[in-house]
Amino acid sequence: MTSIQMIEAARDRLAGRVRRTPLLSSPFLDEIAGRRIFVKPECLQHTGSFKFRGAWSAISALSPEVREKGVIAFSSGNHAQGVALAAKLHNIPSVIVMPSDAPRIKIANTKAFGAEVVLYDRATEDRDAIGAKLSHERNLTLIRPFDEPLVIAGQGTTGLEIAEQAGEEGIGTADVLVPTGGGGLASGVALALEAKAPALRVRTCEPLGFDDFARSLEAGTIQRNASQTGSICDAIVTPQPGSLTFPILSRLAGPGIAVSDDEALQAVVLAFSRLKIAVEPGGAVALAAALFHGETLSDTVIVIASGGNIDNDVFDAAFKRFG
Amino acid sequence: MTSIQMIEAARDRLAGRVRRTPLLSSPFLDEIAGRRIFVKPECLQHTGSFKFRGAWSAISALSPEVREKGVIAFSSGNHAQGVALAAKLHNIPSVIVMPSDAPRIKIANTKAFGAEVVLYDRATEDRDAIGAKLSHERNLTLIRPFDEPLVIAGQGTTGLEIAEQAGEEGIGTADVLVPTGGGGLASGVALALEAKAPALRVRTCEPLGFDDFARSLEAGTIQRNASQTGSICDAIVTPQPGSLTFPILSRLAGPGIAVSDDEALQAVVLAFSRLKIAVEPGGAVALAAALFHGETLSDTVIVIASGGNIDNDVFDAAFKRFG
Incomplete structure (x- = not known):
């Protein structure tokens, strides 16, 4: 179970x-949303996503003898890059x-960060079997993308920063909107805020x-997605909430909050023109929620x-439609 | 004359x-350049450029009686937005x-920040005459874009941050590459580094x-540009170095260092794909210099x-050619 002490220890390892x-x-985004919006751009993090935090947290906590044999991860991209660079x-x-x-871009970058990339066909091959064989043969440690306390602790360091920065900005009560796949980032942030800024709610x-x-949150029990394909938000499509992250x-x-693909793409374009940052569709769903689904927000x-x-082609298409 | 004390006082007013x-x-940029590159993204500053620093510095230093009558500025865009928002x-x-x-985008944003925008035709109208008439009629204070000690001091706060951040990153000796129009940013940064990190050179x-x-630096005397039109780097095309900034x-x-338009556009695209930031061509010339003109650099x-x-159309064209 991830605790605030584990998150603070991760922060120290990540320093x-x-x-x-x-x-x-x-002010242009505030005007669209009808409320004040602050954006924490983890796209500017090493490897272009928050995933580097969790990967570093988990790898840095391994014993040297275990660590030196190497690590393995399953990922469509951002966790892949985070683990690859943290390992390197x-x-x-x-x-x-x-x-x-x-x-x-995610496959290319993962290779460039020095990882051995093993590609599989989602339709015909069993990812877990491929991974199990490799990790068994080479004594690799599996770095899970979200259902892993040390990864959640690493992502939670984002929440520690948010708590501090909200204080600096004089923000009292606020909703904290988090793009959510398996829930590693959201649960880590929620734990950090519970301890450090309880008026901020994920x-x-x-x-x-x-x-x-x-x-799942509405039902009170874990619900699955009907499909795992067909969204442009590749970074945050997972079968179901994690067994560690859901209870948190x-x-x-x-x-x-759920947003349409078009809303996510509009958020991508507005993030570029108004905040001067590059955000991928899955990374932009929280901004889209703030801009277009404000009814229930603080x-x-x-x-x-x-x-x-x-x-490039995804950005170009978004830009053509909404730029 | 701008001193380090004025820069530190500006930092306090800007806090x-x-x-x-x-x-x-x-690491992808480091590989292209064959050296370590650190990028200070002032595109993420309020109004999308460093100009907000100098504008705030100058306006905040006016006496209340003078300030309340209002300010006037000449600018093709970034200084315009900085002054407009700082005034607002x-x-x-x-x-x-x-x-x-x-x-x-610069005209639209300047208006959106609440400024009264007066457009003139470069070919047929006299900018200075328009400005002199307006400022005389309304007792407006002129905020010069670069040849103004308080503006240089405000831009110099960027240099104070660079000095601190270089220390945090363990950077000893380094060249600090600065996009330069009239020289306000470069001279402010140079003064800050002289006092705080003399191994960093602008x-x-x-x-x-x-x-x-x-x-001009090579000749030791102020040299003019032959033309003021024809560059895509609109933000940094000025007739000649400033009379205050040149001696500094x-x-x-x-x-x-001079870079081609194509090099600047390539830097725009690489900044997007590798750093996840939106940079305009004029704002990207220093990155272009680091990437493509490393011969004489640290x-x-x-x-x-x-x-x-x-x-949008400039970015789109750059993206098509170099993305």
Whole structure:
């Protein structure tokens, strides 16, 4: 179970390794939303997403003898890059098992960070079997993307920064909108805020049709997504909430919010023109929720822009439609 | 004359008003350049450029009786927006005289920040006469874009942050590459570094054909640009170095660097894909210099990305060619 002490310990291990991303804002976005919006751009984090925090947290906590054999991860991209770079900086090997239809920029970057990338076909191959064989043969440690206390602790360091920055900005009560796949970032942030800024409340944000967390939080039990394909928000589509993350968010988060693909793409374009940041669609769902689904939100909202690894053609298409 | 004391006083006036922008980096950029590159993204500053610093510095230093009558500025865009927002936040009127061919996003934003925008035709109208008439009639205070000690002091706060951040990153000796128009940012940064981090040396960066600072520094006397039109780097094209900024940079800066328009556009695209930031062409010339003109540079360079107010069609064209 992840505790605030584990999050603070992760912060210490991450010190000097992770970027403290700023809080951005724009009067133009406030005007669209009818409320104050602050954006925490984790797209500016190393590897272009918050995932580097959790990966560093988990790898840095391994014993040297275990760590030196290497790590393995399954990921369509952002966790892959986070693990690959954190492994490289620890001078250990990493193997990343990625679906062959992952965004090209994510596959290319993961390789460039020094990982051995093993591609598989989502339709015909069994990812877990591939991973189990590799990790058994080479004694690799599996770094889970979200259902892992040390990863949740690492992502929670984002929440520690938000608590501090909200104080600096004089923000009292606020909803904190978090793009949510398996729930690692949202649950880590929620735990940090519970301890450090209890007037800030996490809200999960997901693509319409892939809103397993919103439905699970409403039902009080874990609900699955009907499909895992068909969203442009590749970074945050997962089968169902994590078994560790769901209880945390069930206790600490407000109702979930779902946004359409078009709303996410509009948020991508507005983040570029108004905040001067590159955000991928899955990383922009929280901003989209703040801009277009304000009905149930507080007057001030803090939004995490969780990743920026967008393929050129996706950005270009968004820009053409909404730029 | 701007002193380090004036820069530190400006920092105090700017505290809580200006963003402390982070230092970004990417192993992909380091590989292209063959050296370590750190990027200070002032495109993430309020109004999308460093100009807000100088505008706030100058306006906040006016006596209340003078300030309340309002301010006036001449600018093609980034200084315009900085003055407009700083005036708005001081609850005073502002008049901005802009060329009618300034980037649309800059004209629109300046108006949205509450300024009265007066457009003039560069070819047929006399900007100074328009401004003199307006400021005389309404007792407006002129906020000069660069040849003004309080503005230089405000831009110099960027240098104070660079000195601190270089220390945090363990950077010893480095060239600090600065996009340079009139020289306000470069001279403010140079003065701050002289006092706080003398192993960091400013290098001015300009578009080829508009490299009045590079030629002036080489000649030891102020040289003019042959033309003021024809560069995509609208933000940093000025007739000649400032009479206050030139002596400062003549004493403190290394040789200037000039980059081609295509190099600037490539830097725009790489800043987007590798750093996840939107940078306008004029704001990207220092990054372009680091990437493509490394011959005379130190092994570690710090680059200022000075602004991000790029029109959609310019970005789209750059993206198509180099994305």
